Amino acid sequence: MSMVKRSAIVDKLRRKRMLELLAEGKRIDGRGPLDYRKLEVEIGAIEKAEGSALVTLGNTKVVAGVKVKVEEPFPDTPDKGILIVNAEVLPVASAYAEPGPPDENAIELSRVTDRGVRASGMVDLSKLVIVEGKWVYSIFVDVSVLNTDGNLFDATSYAVVSALLNAKIPKYVFEDGEVKETGEVMPLPISNVPISVTMASIEDKLVVDPNGEEEGVMDARLTLVVDEEGRLCAGQKGGSGSLRPEKLMEAVEIAINKSKEIRKVIEEAVKVGKA
Amino acid sequence: MLIDEKGIRTDGRKWNELRPIKMEVGVLKNADGSCYIEFGKNKIMVAVYGPKEVHPRHMALSDRCLLRCRYHMSPFSTTTRKNPAPSRREIEISKVLREALEPSLILEDYPRTAIDVFVEILQSDGGSRCAGITAASVALADAGINMRDLVSAVAVGKVDGKIVLDLNDVEDKEGEADMPVAIMPNLNRVTLFQFEGILTKEEFEKAYELALKSVKKIYKIQREALYEKYFEGEVKVE
Amino acid sequence: MVKRKYVVPGDLIVEGDLRASTNTFKTGNRIYSLRVGLAEIGNGSVRVIPLSGTYIPRVGDVVVGEVIDISAFAWQLDINSCFYGYLTAQSVFGRGYSPSKYNLSNKFKIGDLLLAKIQSFDRTRDPMLSISGPGLGPIERGVVIKVNAMKVPRLIGKKGSMIRLIESATKCKVILGQNGVIVVSGEPDGVSKAIEIIRLVESKAHLAELNRMVKELIDSWGVRDADR
Numbered sequence: 233m234s235m236v237k238r239s240a241i242v243d244k245l246r247r248k249r250m251l252e253l254l255a256e257g258k259r260i261d262g263r264g265p266l267d268y269r270k271l272e273v274e275i276g277a278i279e280k281a282e283g284s285a286l287v288t289l290g291n292t293k294v295v296a297g298v299k300v301k302v303e304e305p306f307p308d309t310p311d312k313g314i315l316i317v318n319a320e321v322l323p324v325a326s327a328y329a330e331p332g333p334p335d336e337n338a339i340e341l342s343r344v345t346d347r348g349v350r351a352s353g354m355v356d357l358s359k360l361v362i363v364e365g366k367w368v369y370s371i372f373v374d375v376s377v378l379n380t381d382g383n384l385f386d387a388t389s390y391a392v393v394s395a396l397l398n399a400k401i402p403k404y405v406f407e408d409g410e411v412k413e414t415g416e417v418m419p420l421p422i423s424n425v426p427i428s429v430t431m432a433s434i435e436d437k438l439v440v441d442p443n444g445e446e447e448g449v450m451d452a453r454l455t456l457v458v459d460e461e462g463r464l465c466a467g468q469k470g471g472s473g474s475l476r477p478e479k480l481m482e483a484v485e486i487a488i489n490k491s492k493e494i495r496k497v498i499e500e501a502v503k504v505g506k507a
Numbered sequence: 508m509l510i511d512e513k514g515i516r517t518d519g520r521k522w523n524e525l526r527p528i529k530m531e532v533g534v535l536k537n538a539d540g541s542c543y544i545e546f547g548k549n550k551i552m553v554a555v556y557g558p559k560e561v562h563p564r565h566m567a568l569s570d571r572c573l574l575r576c577r578y579h580m581s582p583f584s585t586t587t588r589k590n591p592a593p594s595r596r597e598i599e600i601s602k603v604l605r606e607a608l609e610p611s612l613i614l615e616d617y618p619r620t621a622i623d624v625f626v627e628i629l630q631s632d633g634g635s636r637c638a639g640i641t642a643a644s645v646a647l648a649d650a651g652i653n654m655r656d657l658v659s660a661v662a663v664g665k666v667d668g669k670i671v672l673d674l675n676d677v678e679d680k681e682g683e684a685d686m687p688v689a690i691m692p693n694l695n696r697v698t699l700f701q702f703e704g705i706l707t708k709e710e711f712e713k714a715y716e717l718a719l720k721s722v723k724k725i726y727k728i729q730r731e732a733l734y735e736k737y738f739e740g741e742v743k744v745e
Numbered sequence: 746m747v748k749r750k751y752v753v754p755g756d757l758i759v760e761g762d763l764r765a766s767t768n769t770f771k772t773g774n775r776i777y778s779l780r781v782g783l784a785e786i787g788n789g790s791v792r793v794i795p796l797s798g799t800y801i802p803r804v805g806d807v808v809v810g811e812v813i814d815i816s817a818f819a820w821q822l823d824i825n826s827c828f829y830g831y832l833t834a835q836s837v838f839g840r841g842y843s844p845s846k847y848n849l850s851n852k853f854k855i856g857d858l859l860l861a862k863i864q865s866f867d868r869t870r871d872p873m874l875s876i877s878g879p880g881l882g883p884i885e886r887g888v889v890i891k892v893n894a895m896k897v898p899r900l901i902g903k904k905g906s907m908i909r910l911i912e913s914a915t916k917c918k919v920i921l922g923q924n925g926v927i928v929v930s931g932e933p934d935g936v937s938k939a940i941e942i943i944r945l946v947e948s949k950a951h952l953a954e955l956n957r958m959v960k961e962l963i964d965s966w967g968v969r970d971a972d973r
Binding site for chain 2: 751753754755756757768770777779780781782795796797798799801827828829868869895951
């Protein structure tokens with residue numbers, strides 16, 4: 233991501249140093265190849281949102297909020313509610329993030345996050361219908377990136393997932409020919425929890441949760457999303473390099489294992505948030 | 508039902524069969540390189556302009572060439588008219604397409620210049636990004652850009668519980684999983700990987716292996732197309 | 746003995762202890778092609794003669810350029826490349842040049858054609874041109890045609906044999922820029938014939954029997970002219 237200032241010479245030296253360290257199974261910030269940075273999930277940070285989560289992953293910080301509207305369904309899915317995930321990198325996030333419409337990096341971030349949530353069937357959209365073909369719940373999850381230091385993909389996904397798990401949305405009914413708010417709230421119909429695991433490939437060596445410096449010199453980024461049953465539900469390679477074919481299956485193995493660890497952290501945070 | 512009891516798909520193919528593919532190189536006279544591809548019902552025109560001077564000037568990179576890609580669907584390419592303004596999907600595909608082609612190119616050989624790759628979907632079917640990458644790589648070779656390898660792409664997925672090769676439109680929309688993959692066949696490296704759907708680890712591996720194997724067939728067609736234009740097809744492609 | 750082979754990018758040309766020359770790359774002892782073209786294996790090295798591509802300047806090349814802009818210190822030339830060529834006023838008027846004394850457009854105007862040499866060029870700077878040298882300078886007359894710059898070596902031929910053949914068969918003067926810009930001057934009929942040969946060479950540049958095809962074309966005119 234173009235969130236860090238790049239210098240060809242500094243990158244070259246940094247890459248050399250990283251490769252030396254990786255040969256010994258170490259990373260520049262002292263982690264092992266398969267260690268995440270400290271992950272903190274604060275649930276319900278934004279009271280006015282229907283659900284929210286502030287995720288801190290090392291120095292990367294993102295906040296997600298859920299808002300709800302009642303709308304007409306899309307014509308091709310009259311029997312389903314609407315779910316929209318959108319991420320933006322705010323100008324506060326780094327000296328090199330600029331205000332304006334989301335660039336291709338932010339669009340990719342939104343779409344890959346959305347893909348994991350959607351493909352896993354996390355929110356059962358068929359249960360978000362008030363009147364079929366007429367009125368459905370429209371769930372917006374907006375993510376604001378507040379500080380960037382690598383791995384926005386995982387941080388954004390964890391924030392979205394946690395905010396959806398935490399959300400209590402106003403309940404509507406259809407009475408006397410109109411949609412009315414009941415004054416009650418209800419949790420979202422959750423049927424699965426996808427966990428994203430992102431890796432950087434540097435000369436075909438995989439490291440999880442790359443920080444900003446590592447992303448600056450990586451050949452490729454690989455995101456894999458794993459559902460509750462340990463199945464794969466979304467994936468994306470990014471970056472302008474390539475990787476050996478067998479590396480992808482190695483990444484799948486890593487993602488399935490690491491997702492269990494992350495899942496515990498998120499479940500715990502949601503539980504604390506509810507209590 | 509997308510696969511019948513005999514294992515035949517909606518368009519008559521078996522699980523591991525590709526749709527018919529036709530490629531023609533050098534079809535646009537103004538472009539430095541071009542390629543037209545028909546891949547199933549996909550009809551895609553790719554033009555490459557460059558290396559050329561960079562506008563706006565400040566975007567130029569001092570140590571290498573600026574590669575720009577645009578994947579765009581014509582308004583008439585789909586059943587219901589597509590708004591000609593670039594959608595978020597098209598912006599994302601433009602990005603992954605660029606990242607799929609970039610590893611094959613030696614951009615350091617053309618500092619302070621730009622290469623533009625335009626992938627125009629005239630008619631869309633399933634797998635348009637893979638067909639687009641396949642044609643774009645050939646158009647880049649036609650433009651005479653220094654490149655280490657061609658890039659060949661194909662999608663695999665899961666339909667009616669079965670792993671299948673090269674998803675068509677219906678299979679893409681109603682299938683259970685879709686995985687576009689691009690590789691550089693000689694260097695044996697993956698340059699594009701995307702995935703959406705639900706697959707167990709075993710299914711994932713089976714689908715991925717199928718993609719790696721089948722992409723070599725696409726590669727053969729790419730070479731034949733280049734031979735046809737440059738060597739009048741007179742030399743047999745091994 | 747030189748062995749030839751048709752190649753596309755990524756094709757393995759040869760395995761062995763050979764030097765990877767132009768338009769090839771080597772990993773281990775395998776040499777691959779970077780371009781669509783004709784690979785030549787021999788004399789301890791491997792190279793590829795490309796059949797497509799944009800003209801990239803090389804120091805020493807003689808090119809045909811068109812003046813497209815004039816500043817106080819230099820003419821900017823379109824040299825049919827991704828880089829513009831610059832001809833400095835100092836290189837034309839000498840060290841005593843001062844913008845207050847000379848007006849550059851009195852010497853060469855926008856649209857003028859120049860035959861110039863690439864004096865210097867590297868990764869960080871645009872090509873600098875020079876017109877000092879035999880035959881270099883403004884081109885006063887002729888028909889301009891463009892061919893793919895990669896085909897220019899075939900137009901020159903072995904030790905200039907092809908270009909001499911074209912000139913003698915058509916009684917035309919052919920100025921051949923290594924950037925693929927060609928200026929043909931002479932009688933209208935001769936110019937048409939010269940262009941016909943140039944187009945034939947361009948389209949059949951990859952074929953070994955190119956010389957025979959050109960001679961056949963010329964011979965067919967000879968018969969026609971003799972009939973008259």
